[in-house]
Structures are given as C-alpha cells and as structure tokens.
Amino acid sequence: MRIDLRKRQRLHIQCFILVGLIGFAIVSTPQNGSYPLDNGQNIDFDNISGQWVVIAYWASWCGPCREEIRILNEIHRRRAKHNVIVLGMNFDGVQGEELASQKAIFGAEFPDLLEDPRARWDEPRPDFIPLTMVVDPNGELSAVIVGSTTRKEILGKISS
Numbered sequence: 001m002r003i004d005l006r007k008r009q010r011l012h013i014q015c016f017i018l019v020g021l022i023g024f025a026i027v028s029t030p031q032n033g034s035y036p037l038d039n040g041q042n043i044d045f046d047n048i049s050g051q052w053v054v055i056a057y058w059a060s061w062c063g064p065c066r067e068e069i070r071i072l073n074e075i076h077r078r079r080a081k082h083n084v085i086v087l088g089m090n091f092d093g094v095q096g097e098e099l100a101s102q103k104a105i106f107g108a109e110f111p112d113l114l115e116d117p118r119a120r121w122d123e124p125r126p127d128f129i130p131l132t133m134v135v136d137p138n139g140e141l142s143a144v145i146v147g148s149t150t151r152k153e154i155l156g157k158i159s160s
Helices: 002-028 063-077 096-106 151-156
Strands: 034-036 042-044 052-058 084-090 131-135 141-146
Touching: 052 063, 063 084, 063 151, 084 096
Parallel strands: 052 084
Antiparallel strands: 034 042, 052 131, 131 141
C-alpha cells in the first residue's frame, strides 16, 4: 500500500509541474503576433504597416556580430528611406540592465526583441550566429541570412 501511495504522490507532483509549465508557456507566448521590445514598445508582426523587418541575432562574444552592428545601425538610421525596421535579438537571452550595458558597449542603436519570434515562422534556434532574418511587409519570413552579411546583401533581400 505504501508503494501505491508513493507512486500517486509522484504522479501528483509531476502533474503539478506539467500544469505549471503549460501555464508558463501560455503566459510567455506572445499573443496576436505582438512582441515586446527593450525600448518599452511592441512590434506586432500581424500589423507592421507595410514595412520590412530585419531581425539580427547577436551576442556579446560574437566578433562578426559586433561588426554587423555598425551596418545595422546605418540601416536603422535610414529606416524611413528603406521602409525597414531593424531589431536585434540577443542570442543568449540577456535582458534588462545587462542587455542595455552590452548594447551600449557595442553601440547598438536599434531596439532588441525581448521574446524570440522564431516559432512564429517555425524557424529552429540558430546553430550559430550571426543570423539575420528578413520579414516582409505582410509579416512573413522572406529570407534568412546565415553568417556574416553586408549592407548590400540585407538591402538586396528587401524589395519594394
């Protein structure tokens, strides 16, 4: 009888943990395509006002990522000309003060996503970075650039 009680207790604990994980997944999953940014705003991929979105995966330890920040800053500064929104996505999931500090050190001027949108397009976690995703004005993933890229290559993926 003790064995059955122990099994039942383990089952209850496992169920409790599973329900908690499901609840967390539901709460942490963006609703209606809206994702928070580190500047306090949100981006809604279901309603991006006909703009292209460039999402660059980066990390502080990635040398080529740091080089690309310069290119992404230039595109970000001229975003109206190119009809594009530039966003970062920290590969390590860094947020808050640590994210702000890393961005300041590397001079990133564009906002970062606080939740990874890859699942929206059924994209796997990148095996390595840098990785740049280009989202068309309809909110659909139109290109994935693996490895280091250039301003010309990014803008070449964006067509009016």
